[in-house]
Every structure is written in structure tokens, then in C-alpha cells.
Amino acid sequence: ELIGSLAGFCTTLSLVPQLHRIWRSKSAHDLSLAMFTVFGLGICLWLLYGISIHSPSVIAANGLSLVLVVAILTLALHYDRADSARH
Numbered sequence: 001e002l003i004g005s006l007a008g009f010c011t012t013l014s015l016v017p018q019l020h021r022i023w024r025s026k027s028a029h030d031l032s033l034a035m036f037t038v039f040g041l042g043i044c045l046w047l048l049y050g051i052s053i054h055s056p057s058v059i060a061a062n063g064l065s066l067v068l069v070v071a072i073l074t075l076a077l078h079y080d081r082a083d084s085a086r087h
Contacts, residue, residue, distance in 0.1 A: 001057055008061020015068040019075070028076030036076070040069040 022028045043066045050058025 001055075004055070004057040005061070008057050008065075012061050012065045012068065015065060015072065019068055019072050022072060022075045022079065026079055028072075028079050031072070031076050033073065033076060033080075036069060036073055040066065040073065043069060 018031070022031065043062050046058060047062040047066060050062055
């Protein structure tokens with residue numbers, strides 16, 4: 001459980017710099033929406049798996065990762081639309 005918790009912490013934490021960059025730059029021009037969409041689907045499946053096996057570390061890591069991915073995708077789509085409206 002400890003190793004799973006540390007792995008989940010690291011993979012979840014890895015999303016924070018991307019979210020911060022999009023927020024700070026108000027642009028997601030270099031972001032692959034397809035990659036983050038598929039990644040988000042994978043996280044949803046991991047979350048369902050964690051729920052099915054009652055694993056707190058899998059549930060926590062993937063629940064938080066899902067929140068971060070949704071925030072990244074939401075900001076990316078928002079800034080993409082705002083950028084498209086300007087041009």
C-alpha cells in the first residue's frame with residue numbers, strides 16, 4: 001500500500017506543472033487534447049478499478065488525478081475557444 005501511495009502521489013503531482021503552466025500562460029497551444037482525453041479515460045478506469053478492489057491509494061490518487069485532468073482539459077478548451085474568437 002505504501003508503494004502504491006507513493007506511486008499515486010508522484011503521478012498525480014506530475015499533472016500540477018501542466019495545470020500551472022496553462023493557468024499562468026492562459027494558453028494550451030502545445031497541449032495534446034487527444035492525449036489528455038485518453039489519459040483521463042484511463043484514470044477513470046483506474047478509479048473504477050480502485051473502487052472495485054477497495055484500495056484507498058488507487059482511489060485517492062486517481063480521484064485527484066481525474067480532478068486535475070478535468071481542470072486541464074477545461075482550461076485548454078476555454079483558452080482554445082478564447083483564442084479562436086480573437087482570430
